[in-house]
Amino acid sequence: MSSCLFCQIVAEEIPAYRIAETERAIAFMDIFPATPGHALVIPRRHSADALEAVAEDLAACMTLAASVGRAAVSGLGADGVTFQSLARPAAGQTVFHVHIHVIPRQDGDQFVFPWPALSGDLTEIEAHAERLRGAFSND
Ligand SMILES: [Zn+2]
Numbered sequence: 001m002s003s004c005l006f007c008q009i010v011a012e013e014i015p016a017y018r019i020a021e022t023e024r025a026i027a028f029m030d031i032f033p034a035t036p037g038h039a040l041v042i043p044r045r046h047s048a049d050a051l052e053a054v055a056e057d058l059a060a061c062m063t064l065a066a067s068v069g070r071a072a073v074s075g076l077g078a079d080g081v082t083f084q085s086l087a088r089p090a091a092g093q094t095v096f097h098v099h100i101h102v103i104p105r106q107d108g109d110q111f112v113f114p115w116p117a118l119s120g121d122l123t124e125i126e127a128h129a130e131r132l133r134g135a136f137s138n139d
Pocket of ligand 1: 007
């Protein structure tokens with residue numbers, strides 16, 4: 001048995017409230033819901049996080065996450081959906097198998113954004129853009 005919780009769910013070694021499945025990805029309920037109907041989408045193939053997953057698995061997960069989001073709107077009456085994926089402990093990741101949270105939202109709900117909406121320093125923003133462009137060319 002794998003030591004990865006989500007690989008165990010993929011292998012059906014532990015139970016989950018599955019919603020939908022595709023060749024590459026599965027969707028199931030998060031048992032620590034941020035809002036009612038909170039679901040997770042994961043690739044069947046293990047990758048620690050979105051920084052390590054292959055493009056085909058990332059595409060399959062986002063496609064399935066969008067389908068789950070549409071189901072939250074039509075089936076649960078959500079007004080919107082927050083899609084979220086955390087990579088590495090510094091970002092708050094706690095299960096190290098890449099996953100996308102699909103969090104149904106209601107107008108005026110109590111979901112808390114993790115950052116304040118404050119204007120940034122444009123000189124600093126431009127410097128970070130330059131560093132990121134440089135990192136792409138080093139791929
Ligand atoms: Zn895994």
